[in-house]
Amino acid sequence: MPEIVIALDAMGGDNAPGAAVEGAIAALEEWKDARVLLFGQKGIAEPRERLELVETTEVITNDEAPMLAVRKKPGSSMVSAILAVKEGRAQAMVSAGSTGALLASGMVRLGRIPGVERPALATIIPSRKRPFLLIDSGANVDCLPKYLVQFGMMGSVYMHRILGVDQPRVGLVNIGAEAEKGNQLTKETHKLMCAQEQFCFAGNVEARDIPSGDFDVVVADGFAGNLILKYTEGLAQALVGMLKDEIQSSRKSMLGAAMMKDAFQSFRSRMDYEEQGGAPLLGVNGAVVKAHGSSSARAFKNAIGQAYRMVKTGMVAEIEKGVREIAQAEKKEETP
Amino acid sequence: MPEIVIALDAMGGDNAPGAAVEGAIAALEEWKDARVLLFGQKGIAEPRERLELVETTEVITNDEAPMLAVRKKPGSSMVSAILAVKEGRAQAMVSAGSTGALLASGMVRLGRIPGVERPALATIIPSRKRPFLLIDSGANVDCLPKYLVQFGMMGSVYMHRILGVDQPRVGLVNIGAEAEKGNQLTKETHKLMCAQEQFCFAGNVEARDIPSGDFDVVVADGFAGNLILKYTEGLAQALVGMLKDEIQSSRKSMLGAAMMKDAFQSFRSRMDYEEQGGAPLLGVNGAVVKAHGSSSARAFKNAIGQAYRMVKTGMVAEIEKGVREIAQAEKKEETP
Numbered sequence: 075m076p077e078i079v080i081a082l083d084a085m086g087g088d089n090a091p092g093a094a095v096e097g098a099i100a101a102l103e104e105w106k107d108a109r110v111l112l113f114g115q116k117g118i119a120e121p122r123e124r125l126e127l128v129e130t131t132e133v134i135t136n137d138e139a140p141m142l143a144v145r146k147k148p149g150s151s152m153v154s155a156i157l158a159v160k161e162g163r164a165q166a167m168v169s170a171g172s173t174g175a176l177l178a179s180g181m182v183r184l185g186r187i188p189g190v191e192r193p194a195l196a197t198i199i200p201s202r203k204r205p206f207l208l209i210d211s212g213a214n215v216d217c218l219p220k221y222l223v224q225f226g227m228m229g230s231v232y233m234h235r236i237l238g239v240d241q242p243r244v245g246l247v248n249i250g251a252e253a254e255k256g257n258q259l260t261k262e263t264h265k266l267m268c269a270q271e272q273f274c275f276a277g278n279v280e281a282r283d284i285p286s287g288d289f290d291v292v293v294a295d296g297f298a299g300n301l302i303l304k305y306t307e308g309l310a311q312a313l314v315g316m317l318k319d320e321i322q323s324s325r326k327s328m329l330g331a332a333m334m335k336d337a338f339q340s341f342r343s344r345m346d347y348e349e350q351g352g353a354p355l356l357g358v359n360g361a362v363v364k365a366h367g368s369s370s371a372r373a374f375k376n377a378i379g380q381a382y383r384m385v386k387t388g389m390v391a392e393i394e395k396g397v398r399e400i401a402q403a404e405k406k407e408e409t410p
Numbered sequence: 411m412p413e414i415v416i417a418l419d420a421m422g423g424d425n426a427p428g429a430a431v432e433g434a435i436a437a438l439e440e441w442k443d444a445r446v447l448l449f450g451q452k453g454i455a456e457p458r459e460r461l462e463l464v465e466t467t468e469v470i471t472n473d474e475a476p477m478l479a480v481r482k483k484p485g486s487s488m489v490s491a492i493l494a495v496k497e498g499r500a501q502a503m504v505s506a507g508s509t510g511a512l513l514a515s516g517m518v519r520l521g522r523i524p525g526v527e528r529p530a531l532a533t534i535i536p537s538r539k540r541p542f543l544l545i546d547s548g549a550n551v552d553c554l555p556k557y558l559v560q561f562g563m564m565g566s567v568y569m570h571r572i573l574g575v576d577q578p579r580v581g582l583v584n585i586g587a588e589a590e591k592g593n594q595l596t597k598e599t600h601k602l603m604c605a606q607e608q609f610c611f612a613g614n615v616e617a618r619d620i621p622s623g624d625f626d627v628v629v630a631d632g633f634a635g636n637l638i639l640k641y642t643e644g645l646a647q648a649l650v651g652m653l654k655d656e657i658q659s660s661r662k663s664m665l666g667a668a669m670m671k672d673a674f675q676s677f678r679s680r681m682d683y684e685e686q687g688g689a690p691l692l693g694v695n696g697a698v699v700k701a702h703g704s705s706s707a708r709a710f711k712n713a714i715g716q717a718y719r720m721v722k723t724g725m726v727a728e729i730e731k732g733v734r735e736i737a738q739a740e741k742k743e744e745t746p
Contacts, residue, residue, distance in 0.1 A: 202651050212585065215593035249551065249636040257551035257633045281637045282644030297593045298637060300585040301617045305638065308618030309645050315538050320673035327673035333666030337656040 077109045077124075078385045080378055081155035081164035084114030085133045086171020088368045091118040094170070097374025098125060104375070105382050111164055113151040130154050133171075136367070140174030144182060152176065156183045159360040166361035166381035168352065170369045177213050180358040187390060189397035192221045193357030194296070195364065196229055197303055203287030207233055207242075210293075211353065212300035219262040222246070222293055223270060227396040228356040229291035230273035235387040236354075236380065245279030245289035247298055252278070259295060270403060272396050352377035354384065356393065361385050413445045413460075414721045416714055417491035417500035420450030421469045422507025424704045427454040430506070433710025434461060440711070441718050447500055449487040466490050469507075472703070476510030480518060488512065492519045495696040502697035502717035504688065506705045513549050516694040523726060525733035528557045529693030530632070531700065532565055533639055539623030543569050543578075546629075547689065548636035555598040558582070558629055559606060563732045564692040565627035566609035571723040572690075572716065581615030581625035583634055588614070595631060606739060608732050688713035690720065692729065697721050 080101075084094040091114050098110045102124050109124040116129050132150040134143045144153055152171050156179045158164040167184075169176050173195070181193055194210035209229040214221060226244045233242040246263055248256045253264050255278065267275040279289050284302065294302065321331045331338075351373070352365035361384035365377040384390070416437075420430040427450045434446045438460050445460040452465050468486040470479045480489055488507050492515045494500040503520075505512050509531070517529055530546035545565040550557060562580045569578040582599055584592045589600050591614065603611040615625050620638065630638065657667045667674075687709070688701035697720035701713040720726070 202648055202655070215585065247637070249548065249633060249640070260633075280644075281640035282647075284641060285644050285648035297585060297596075298634060301583070301634060301637060302641065304585070304617035305620060305641060306645060308616075308621050309642060310649060311618075312538050312621035313646060313649055317673070319538070320676045321670060323676070324672065327670040330666040330669030330673075333669070334657060334663040336660060337653070337663035337666075340656045340659070 077107055078382055079109045079164040080381050081111045081158040081167045083152045083155045083169035083171055084112045084118060085151040086169045093369060093371045094374050095119045096371035100375040101378035108382055111158055113155040134175045136172045140178040143175050144178045153179050153183060160184050165385045168363045168365055168377045168381050170365035170367055173364055176364050180355050180362050185359050187357055187359050187394045189401060190357040191224055193355055194225050195353050196232060196356050197353045201285050201287035206289055207291045208299055208303060210296040210299045211303045212296050214296040217295035219259060219266050222263040223266045226267060226293045227272045228393050231389060231392050231396060232354060232356060233290045235389050236383050239290050241274050242290035243276040244273050244291040244293060245276050247292060247294040248278035251280055270400055272399050351380040413443055414718055415445045415500040416717050417447045417494040417503045419488045419491045419505035419507055420448045420454060421487040422505045429705060429707045430710050431455045432707035436711040437714035444718055447494055449491040470511045472508045476514040479511050480514045489515050489519060496520050501721045504699045504701055504713045504717050506701035506703055509700055512700050516691050516698050521695045523693055523695050523730045525737060526693040527560055529691055530561045531689050532568060532692050533689045537621050537623035542625055543627045544635055544639060546632040546635045547639045548632050550632040553631035555595060555602050558599040559602045562603060562629045563608045564729050567725060567728050567732055568690060568692060569626045571725045572719050575626050577610050578626035579612040580609050580627040581612050583628060583630035584614035587616055606736055608735050687716040
């Protein structure tokens with residue numbers, strides 16, 4: 075059985091390197107045909123079966139300008155791990171370090187899948203029914219319609235291959251359900267999405283319906299996507315805070331809240347999308363997962379598992395095929 | 411004491427004309443120097459002191475294409491009420507009818523304040539600390555940086571004049587707090603906002619901090635603004651639904667929830683921004699308020715009161731002054 079080799083940036087994230095090393099060990103216990111290359115400082119881990127430490131000295135921090143940091147620190151744990159994929163020593167890469175630097179090193183050092191216009195960051199978000207994939211959640215702030223069509227295809231491939239969703243329903247974030255609604259970008263994207271046959275386009279999704287769970291893939295440009303992602307976090311916190319204010323205004327309701335402790339806890343864990351693994355960077359030429367900055371050992375393990383499945387299911391090759399089919403269909407239309 | 415005359419579209423909204431008429435009567439009881447011109451079908455109200463029915467036969471519905479409806483139904487209750495302001499028979503206008511048609515009739519029939527590039531819809535949103543104004547919440551889906559600067563100024567004038575906020579803090583919705591973050595639109599807008607002196611620009615506001623209440627005016631293009639507005643509604647509902655699921659999973663937590671009934675109710679009324687009056691359409695040449703489609707008599711009364719204060723405080727003239735000052739400052743910079 076051929077091994078799946080995962081390059082792990084052990085120095086990125088708030089709990090690095092401890093949580094990264096622990097997560098890697100847990101992952102190796104679960105996936106017996108996996109091997110982890112650990113990129114980090116000397117002495118952070120004892121060598122053991124299927125775990126190899128590749129010593130690096132530099133670390134890219136969150137404060138650094140991403141592109142500059144990637145250029146100035148080619149020997150950093152993050153860039154070294156990316157290069158391992160580029161050079162074929164690993165098939166997947168996981169990092170909890172700077173999102174900007176990971177995007178930059180993914181695009182510049184690893185490169186894109188042939189035909190992909192712009193790689194995009196995708197994030198799993200919980201909803202009442204089932205989780206959905208938000209793509210692009212922040213990699214590309216200025217987009218063209220054709221980028222968004224590719225985002226829809228890549229997101230669809232991810233949900234199908236990695237989460238086993240049959241015929242994922244793809245929605246386009248817009249300010250109205252009707253085809254003619256929206257700004258220049260979404261109106262043109264809607265047309266292109268209707269014309270393609272590579273994924274199941276289920277139409278515009280209005281912001282109020284995003285949390286409904288009726289869509290498996292929710293497509294937006296990186297500005298709107300990042301807005302949705304961050305606002306979800308901020309609004310959930312604000313609502314909980316406002317509810318707390320009300321609860322603390324009476325003894326009776328405080329007692330009631332104490333009785334609901336389990337329900338609140340269970341609610342919180344349902345909302346905890348950080349534990350669902352990491353955010354895949356789709357469209358780069360390899361399986362790359364951005365783990366949350368505050369990742370615990372469990373989150374690292376889940377992110378490694380996610381990267382493992384991305385390799386195992388041949389996701390990159392399927393995205394390449396999807397891109398080619400979209401391009402061929404466009405050509406056909408141009409020359410009838 | 412000169413009267414303030416408010417033109418009310420009595421046929422717009424789910425509860426029209428009953429709630430509109432009732433709201434008008436309540437408003438007249440509170441504001442003794444107000445007069446209401448009621449635009450609607452024959453017989454919807456008995457004439458009384460300071461209340462005059464102006465008979466109209468047509469109604470614009472929510473299903474109609476806005477611009478077309480405004481053109482085809484010049485005698486509708488909405489367009490007639492707008493024309494009353496245009497012709498000086500009223501100083502303010504309130505409608506709970508189609509948002510699109512109100513935007514269209516406001517822009518086309520009433521016209522813009524001299525110098526205003528694009529009128530914008532502004533919405534009051536509750537937060538844990540204090541409510542803030544979101545502008546533009548949906549009128550202009552494709553914007554230029556100079557529009558957004560005017561939105562900031564108009565929002566600042568509104569919060570100062572109508573809600574009495576001293577030196578309102580204006581924030582620009584962006585995907586990072588730093589000046590260099592964002593897309594083309596927000597990066598350029600950030601520069602322009604820093605350069606002006608007409609309002610207090612407090613920098614970028616990240617989506618996760620929007621509900622913090624640290625900003626009095628939150629500026630976004632109409633696409634992002636509408637996204638924020640509608641997502642607030644959808645996410646709050648989804649979170650409450652998910653919490654309900656958890657509560658109903660055990661007897662103990664159901665009992666706890668019953669004890670928290672008052673807290674939940676108080677929480678709901680704090681979130682109920684629909685009752686805070688309506689959304690002012692800022693930048694048109696008159697005081698125009700879009701009341702919520704589901705407005706009750708109380709909501710109509712509040713929206714009328716809001717329009718009344720917009721006239722009373724000379725808001726339109728102050729926006730005109732602000733626009734002039736921004737233009738003069740720009741000219742000065744061009745010719746040093």
